[in-house]
Amino acid sequence: MELDTDAALVRRARDGDYGAFEALFERYRVMTYRFAYQMVGRRDDAEDIVQEAFVRAYQNLHRYRDEAKFTTWLLRIVTNLCTDEARKNQRRTVLEQQEAGGSLDWMTIGNTEDPVDNLEDDRRKLALRKAMNALPDHHRKMIVLRDIEEKEYPEIARIVGCTVGGAKLRVLRARRALKDRIAPLLGEGK
Amino acid sequence: MDKRQEENIAKLAFGDLSEAQAAEVRAQAAANPDAARALDSYATLRDDLRRLRDVPPDQLSKERLRNAILTQGLNPKPVRSSFPWMWASTAGLAAVLAIAVMMRPTEQSKPETVAMNYPSLGSSDLIQPLNVDDQGLMSVNFNKDAAPVYDSEDAAAPQPEVVSSMPTEAMRTKSIPAGRSIRHLGVRNTSWEPDRGGLVRKQLPQDNLMLAKMNLPSQGPNLPSSQKSSDTLVLIGSDKDSTTGASSAVEVHQTQDVIVSS
Numbered sequence: 001m002e003l004d005t006d007a008a009l010v011r012r013a014r015d016g017d018y019g020a021f022e023a024l025f026e027r028y029r030v031m032t033y034r035f036a037y038q039m040v041g042r043r044d045d046a047e048d049i050v051q052e053a054f055v056r057a058y059q060n061l062h063r064y065r066d067e068a069k070f071t072t073w074l075l076r077i078v079t080n081l082c083t084d085e086a087r088k089n090q091r092r093t094v095l096e097q098q099e100a101g102g103s104l105d106w107m108t109i110g111n112t113e114d115p116v117d118n119l120e121d122d123r124r125k126l127a128l129r130k131a132m133n134a135l136p137d138h139h140r141k142m143i144v145l146r147d148i149e150e151k152e153y154p155e156i157a158r159i160v161g162c163t164v165g166g167a168k169l170r171v172l173r174a175r176r177a178l179k180d181r182i183a184p185l186l187g188e189g190k
Numbered sequence: 191m192d193k194r195q196e197e198n199i200a201k202l203a204f205g206d207l208s209e210a211q212a213a214e215v216r217a218q219a220a221a222n223p224d225a226a227r228a229l230d231s232y233a234t235l236r237d238d239l240r241r242l243r244d245v246p247p248d249q250l251s252k253e254r255l256r257n258a259i260l261t262q263g264l265n266p267k268p269v270r271s272s273f274p275w276m277w278a279s280t281a282g283l284a285a286v287l288a289i290a291v292m293m294r295p296t297e298q299s300k301p302e303t304v305a306m307n308y309p310s311l312g313s314s315d316l317i318q319p320l321n322v323d324d325q326g327l328m329s330v331n332f333n334k335d336a337a338p339v340y341d342s343e344d345a346a347a348p349q350p351e352v353v354s355s356m357p358t359e360a361m362r363t364k365s366i367p368a369g370r371s372i373r374h375l376g377v378r379n380t381s382w383e384p385d386r387g388g389l390v391r392k393q394l395p396q397d398n399l400m401l402a403k404m405n406l407p408s409q410g411p412n413l414p415s416s417q418k419s420s421d422t423l424v425l426i427g428s429d430k431d432s433t434t435g436a437s438s439a440v441e442v443h444q445t446q447d448v449i450v451s452s
Contacts (some may be wrong), residue, residue, distance in 0.1 A: 024250050033248040044245050050250055055258050121241070128238045147204065147239045168206070175200050179235055 007071035039082035039142040053077045072158045127185035139174035146171045191224045203232030
């Protein structure tokens with residue numbers, strides 16, 4: 001239905017219909033939250049990022065060009081905010097973990113299921129999360145978009161602002177970097 | 191295993207290859223233990239990443255968003271420059287240029303030497319203060335006793351220059367319209383009789399005086415003295431100094447009303 005498309009909701013929101021903007025928020029809240037969570041690894045930080053992203057989207061609706069997908073535009077805002085947040089949190093996380101002697105690792109791996117039954121699984125998750133956090137932001141972004149959220153390459157290219165071929169190459173490099181980082185954490189040789 | 195082969199193995203593990211390409215790479219990996227190990231490693235990584243998809247539920251709400259929008263305002267924040275150092279360097283450059291311009295010597299500050307040959311009037315008592323009559327015309331009183339008297343045949347006597355025009359009714363006068371600017375206007379000299387104010391003057395060749403740059407008052411001569419022009423009038427004579435060769439000149443400080451006699 002025309003009234004339910006992103007473009008129509010954006011137009012109505014631009015015209016002052018705040019309900020239309022809330023509909024967009026409900027539609028893409030989870031998607032953006034998931035992406036933000038994968039990027040920063042903390043629920044509260046991810047929520048703040050999503051909220052800030054929607055605030056900025058609302059404030060800049062007049063700048064949104066209809067030819068781009070709304071989700072692409074929104075994810076671009078979230079990506080930029082995640083980059084800023086990751087930069088700020090990098091040092092903070094290291095200090096917190098050092099201070100707690102590693103006992104705060106559970107905070108960065110989200111919901112652990114049963115730690116007794118899934119010890120190996122948790123160990124791998126923990127190692128992977130550490131490796132992800134240690135990745136440069138531009139690598140982590142590609143891994144999250146492609147291998148966790150399973151976005152298509154053309155959309156990834158629009159979000160990060162490159163060509164499709166460039167997106168494929170970046171994803172490839174990011175995977176290699178992640179593999180190189182996780183191997184020592186899992187005790188695996190090259 | 192070369193880099194190209196590893197890239198293909200990674201693409202195979204993450205499902206980025208077509209069926210034909212996948213079969214080819216899978217066959218290569220089966221023949222190479224390192225490639226097989228790499229394929230297994232990438233496949234495990236892919237599975238681990240998929241397990242990371244589980245995220246805790248968020249606590250976002252429309253009310254929270256609405257409060258945030260109302261708190262932060264409906265208008266976008268001013269964009270902060272990503273490169274403040276660029277602005278700083280620009281400002282620094284502008285400051286250096288401004289200082290350079292200020293430190294540059296100007297023409298006005300250059301010392302200027304002007305060769306002037308002022309006539310000696312002998313005694314300071316020679317000229318009395320200027321008088322202005324009701325028509326705005328100036329006159330000068332000369333102290334006849336203080337003025338040196340020279341005989342017309344005395345060739346050795348110095349020739350005093352004209353220090354001021356003294357309009358009298360007997361003289362033919364020509365007034366210059368108000369507001370007109372005169373530059374290098376030729377002035378015919380008039381010889382004055384000794385009994386007209388006591389100035390001893392011999393006949394000078396015509397056009398031997400020049401009116402240097404002068405601005406006339408725009409409202410005519412009958413203005414209050416505060417509104418009259420105070421430009422300096424320089425009368426340049428034809429006499430040359432024997433040593434410097436410069437023309438003699440006389441500077442007159444009162445030019446409210448100028449009458450040029452012809």
